[in-house]
Amino acid sequence: xxxxxxxxxxxxxxxxxxxxxxxxxxxxxxxxxxxxxxxxxxxxxxxxxxxxxxxxxxxxxxxxxxxxxxxxxxxxxxxxxxxxxxxxxxxxxxxxxxxxxxxxxxxxxxxxxxxxxxxxxxxxxxxxxxxxxxxxxxxxxxxxxxxxxxxxxxxxxxxxxxxxxxxxxxxxxxxxxxxxxxxxxxxxxxxxxxxxxxxxxxxxxxxxxxxxxxxxxxxxxxxxxxxxxxxxxxxxxxxxxxxxxxxxxxxxxxxxxxxxxxxxxxxxxxxxxxxxxxxxxxxxx
Numbered sequence: 001x002x003x004x005x006x007x008x009x010x011x012x013x014x015x016x017x018x019x020x021x022x023x024x025x026x027x028x029x030x031x032x033x034x035x036x037x038x039x040x041x042x043x044x045x046x047x048x049x050x051x052x053x054x055x056x057x058x059x060x061x062x063x064x065x066x067x068x069x070x071x072x073x074x075x076x077x078x079x080x081x082x083x084x085x086x087x088x089x090x091x092x093x094x095x096x097x098x099x100x101x102x103x104x105x106x107x108x109x110x111x112x113x114x115x116x117x118x119x120x121x122x123x124x125x126x127x128x129x130x131x132x133x134x135x136x137x138x139x140x141x142x143x144x145x146x147x148x149x150x151x152x153x154x155x156x157x158x159x160x161x162x163x164x165x166x167x168x169x170x171x172x173x174x175x176x177x178x179x180x181x182x183x184x185x186x187x188x189x190x191x192x193x194x195x196x197x198x199x200x201x202x203x204x205x206x207x208x209x210x211x212x213x214x215x216x217x218x219x220x221x222x223x224x225x226x227x228x229x230x231x232x233x234x235x236x237x238x239x240x241x242x243x244x245x246x247x248x249x250x251x252x253x254x255x256x257x258x259x260x261x262x263x264x265x266x267x268x269x270x271x272x273x274x275x276x277x278x279x280x281x282x283x284x285x
Contacts, residue, residue, distance in 0.1 A: 065247040073247040089232040094217045097156025102213055105164025113172035130162040134223045147228030159220030160213040167209020171202035207271045218260045
């Protein structure tokens with residue numbers, strides 16, 4: 001029994017970091033800086049080309065404002081404080097919707113993946129609802145919840161729920177049966193089996209599903225802020241369209257892109273240590 005326990009511990013213990021991984025981690029700071037610089041190359045080149053095209057009259061500056069005018073609009077919005085008000089409103093809505101939608105998606109995905117009868121009962125309905133366009137929910141949510149914050153958060157939660165649900169259910173269902181059998185051979189308890197085998201197996205796909213859900217949360221917030229909002233980046237988009245301000249529209253789009261990227265990077269930073277044991281995780285996330 002002692003020998004068997006030693007074998008179990010050896011097989012299931014986390015792998016010690018290799019020399020290559022240590023060297024890779026030591027160079028992570030310079031590598032991250034290089035990746036950020038490379039990531040900025042494409043938007044900078046596009047901005048310069050865009051500015052030159054407008055300046056030489058190749059495109060209409062009235063309909064396609066140059067980056068210099070967009071930057072001036074962003075500066076004016078930031079200096080007046082309006083930009084931060086809109087960003088804060090959008091972040092609060094996305095944060096609440098993400099929390100509710102991701103929590104429900106994890107619970108539902110885990111339940112349907114581990115309980116076949118529940119999967120047969122509710123998965124067909126959930127898959128059908130997943131195909132419903134986001135705007136189709138707007139009139140129903142307004143009828144149910146009014147035009148205050150509740151329908152906006154509910155719509156974002158719906159958008160986040162489905163990718164998280166599908167990702168978690170798929171991750172659990174695709175766990176290699178041999179890994180579970182190895183744990184049972186070594187007589188691991190159910191709690192130990194979940195902690196040592198199941199959780200590491202499903203965690204990477206679950207974190208990817210959360211990132212996808214967060215991205216969809218920012219997509220759904222635009223539709224959500226059509227429901228009687230007086231602040232938010234989605235409102236800023238609509239206001240620019242109604243009053244013929246293309247520079248404000250593009251400024252709001254850029255603000256969405258920056259805020260969404262920062263939110264995604266924050267999620268990766270918070271969840272990255274959970275998959276640090278994966279050699280590929282630091283390169284792909």
